[in-house]
Amino acid sequence: MRIDAVDFFYLAMPEIRDVGDGSQDMLLVRVLAGDEVGWGECEASPLTSIASLVTPMSHSACKPVLASVQGETLNDAKDIARISQRVRENSLDLLQAPHTYSGIEIALWDLLGKHLDAPVYALLGQSKAHRKVAYASVLFGDTPQQTYERAKEIADRGFRAAKFGWGPYGHGTVAVDAELVEAARAGLGDEPRLFVDAGTVWGEDVEAAAARLPALEAHRVGWLEEPFGTAAFGAYSRLAADGRVAIAAGEGAHDPRGAMNLIDYAGIAYVQVETGRIGGIGPSARVAEYAAERGIGYINHTFTSQLALAASLHAFAGLADSTLAEYPAEPSPLAAALTTDRIEPDADGTIGLPDAPGLGLTPTPANVRGYLMDVEIRVGDTVLYATPPLEEGAPP
């Protein structure tokens, strides 16, 4: 196959609220090769990623992402690795490039899987896709009471695990944070596993994070996620050495080595990879293997659509020992509408990939046409980007 086109679609809810819900907008990616189609999704800031797709070259190591993809040959997994390497070299000094390319890389796997009639995990060399325990991933409520109610609803839906994050957590006192965690545990009940995500709120302040550990330990929180910025290895190591609560991090990594460095230098027990940021499924799978070899748990970071969820699961579906998966439990109407087929937890609270080629889920463009943003980027007399038609035969 020859990659004929890479189309980006910026979709957004009519109102974007100032909360930590990453499912409020979406950059949907469509890759075309002859009659064949692959879909993917980038994480966050669609307009910035569109610009980096089409921007004029600054110099030999700062080219638009599109220049390294369009026209390339795609016949097997090695071609994806080769194209990824081209992007790395040609867009070395374009910081946004890994976020931009991640959605394209996912679409390349989807396209290749459909072409070869194989699921992506099989193309990655995995013989089986293991089911994972889905943990419902939601924001803390603004109050302990709201948090309690949200937790109770999650338990009622049959989830065996839940993660609460962002919102007020870490912005108030140690006592308020303890009440939030207590409320989450009370709402869930004794059985479900509970995790807490601090969203890098303490920067590098180890004492501030350590002050929260007694409450986290008391309510049997399985990990404290992202107390610090992704590069704060020293702070991570000192907190992890405390030993009372396991530490998780990694979603900020935009290349596989960044996530591996967290494993090697930061003392984390779980590495969490956002497939839509780290460069796609291939780099995610590389980190998953690295983690497994070192006895570190690998978890997907997913807070957006079911398409993104499927992409993230393929990367570690073959790992029997990584048994947990993040599950966006309260997606926006946009994220919920993208695909008709869905990955839903079974009665035992586990999720699995569909038995279908490629990613296994396919967007239904007609379902999201109302969210499509009309974008135009012009430099001089040249329109570098104009929103392409999302549906065949539709006006742009």
Next chain:
Amino acid sequence: MRIDAVDFFYLAMPEIRDVGDGSQDMLLVRVLAGDEVGWGECEASPLTSIASLVTPMSHSACKPVLASVQGETLNDAKDIARISQRVRENSLDLLQAPHTYSGIEIALWDLLGKHLDAPVYALLGQSKAHRKVAYASVLFGDTPQQTYERAKEIADRGFRAAKFGWGPYGHGTVAVDAELVEAARAGLGDEPRLFVDAGTVWGEDVEAAAARLPALEAHRVGWLEEPFGTAAFGAYSRLAADGRVAIAAGEGAHDPRGAMNLIDYAGIAYVQVETGRIGGIGPSARVAEYAAERGIGYINHTFTSQLALAASLHAFAGLADSTLAEYPAEPSPLAAALTTDRIEPDADGTIGLPDAPGLGLTPTPANVRGYLMDVEIRVGDTVLYATPPLEEGAPP
């Protein structure tokens, strides 16, 4: 002062060549507070950084960079630190943000320095700006002969040090690379110091890099720069342990902790910071201090304009022991035209900052008006960005 406006200007040479010359385009930043003006410059991919300045919010931790700057108060250095922290929190998931904000932060220092009638290095708490030995930073020629001639010209201009990088280096055989280094040394003569920049060409391949060490040692190369990607700490450590040639890296860091991690985990002898990527002058100064405390050499990474050079020098002007500075020796006509006043090496090959408030150099917009790109970004019915007038009273 109140920050009234942040204006971005995309300037570019009429033709951008596919070579590693980062001075072929420029994102010039102007910050206005009442009647007062500050100037700065971002490094690489102007269109992408423009988009990230004005992009609609994706969620609470993915806001446009402008939202954290416009309308803020600026009266002292603490205000700059506070605004920088706002950008970090509000644009945590917008990968391009540090590159975008770097030019703004530089302009904030320039504005504050002019307002307080003090040079930026003094606002950073430095009592004196030490002169530095300028090393001429150029690309390898396509052939050893071209490299020889370029080196000879540099020596004739009186430089006491030079760095050659990119071009064919690392893309051919070990023998060809040795010839390039030999030619650079032959052209410079015995006295000048020589450095080599591999531009991350070997990825993580320690053996490929190690194979070049004998020639580098034989021709007394002071450091081998960026043999690997910025996050490849393990590869860096193994190569540094060889000990024959000092290793330098850091220009890829987009936050200060990333550069500090190279010091702590990668075994480098010199840390090189691009002020236009790492978040501006404040974070650069933080890395400089960290390096000095650990006996690691701090060097600016600068390959663009004199304005960028001035910004990078302020960050470590106070460090007497960091005696070298990268000097863009073959800037594009655009980069050369930006400022009328210039930092030029003295007869002893050293450079120093002008004795003037702020950055000490000021752009002359009329000199670069012919390079200004007319850009428009529209989302729905809203024009989010249109190139503003660069000169007072001029049409946009």
